[in-house]
Amino acid sequence: MLKKVIGIAVLLGSAVSAQAADLSYRAPYTVNQPLDAYSWAGPYLGVNVGYNWGSVSHSGGANPSGVSGGIQGGYNWQFGTPWVIGIEADLQASGADDTFAAWKFSNPWYGTLRGRIGYAFNQNLLVYGTGGLAFGTLKTELPGFSESNTSAGWAAGIGAEFMITKNLSAKAEYLYVDLDSHNFVLTGVPNGYSFSTVRIGLNYHF
Numbered sequence: 001m002l003k004k005v006i007g008i009a010v011l012l013g014s015a016v017s018a019q020a021a022d023l024s025y026r027a028p029y030t031v032n033q034p035l036d037a038y039s040w041a042g043p044y045l046g047v048n049v050g051y052n053w054g055s056v057s058h059s060g061g062a063n064p065s066g067v068s069g070g071i072q073g074g075y076n077w078q079f080g081t082p083w084v085i086g087i088e089a090d091l092q093a094s095g096a097d098d099t100f101a102a103w104k105f106s107n108p109w110y111g112t113l114r115g116r117i118g119y120a121f122n123q124n125l126l127v128y129g130t131g132g133l134a135f136g137t138l139k140t141e142l143p144g145f146s147e148s149n150t151s152a153g154w155a156a157g158i159g160a161e162f163m164i165t166k167n168l169s170a171k172a173e174y175l176y177v178d179l180d181s182h183n184f185v186l187t188g189v190p191n192g193y194s195f196s197t198v199r200i201g202l203n204y205h206f
Contacts, residue, residue, distance in 0.1 A: 054195020
């Protein structure tokens with residue numbers, strides 16, 4: 001009888017140990033953390049290309065336009081909801097220029113530092129609004145002479161971003177940028193540059 005009791009105890013102990021080992025192995029996988037979920041949270045870095053068109057104040061009718069391109073980077077926060085907030089900075093080289101009378105106006109470069117707030121549809125499509133600081137250079141040229149002034153201003157716009165994979169997203173964005181006026185010796189008046197830009201880009205999410 002004693003041998004039977006000991007045998008049953010050994011069998012029960014082996015079964016409990018096997019179940020415990022199985023539970024320990026399965027514990028990391030829960031329904032609250034699906035393996036195929038998209039997340040917008042965290043840092044990202046990317047590139048973009050676009051087209052700018054605008055006007056120079058007090059210039060008589062100069063409307064610089066042209067292709068632009070550059071880099072952007074930022075950070076998003078998403079606290080288990082469809083709402084996403086973040087901050088983004090970008091720096092662009094621009095080929096926008098135009099000539100009016102004897103003066104040529106151009107915008108060699110510009111950048112922005114903006115906040116973003118958006119809503120994630122089906123997790124992988126983010127629609128957002130954005131706004132913040134802008135800065136850049138307006139250049140004026142006459143034959144044999146040139147003058148450049150860098151100024152600050154503001155930028156605002158809307159955009160959409162789509163997750164292609166868990167780490168790669170594509171974006172399309174519209175921004176309106178307004179750079180403050182500066183007094184130019186070559187024109188004798190304060191000139192500023194305001195413009196619209198439409199651009200597309202790719203972001204890598206770390």
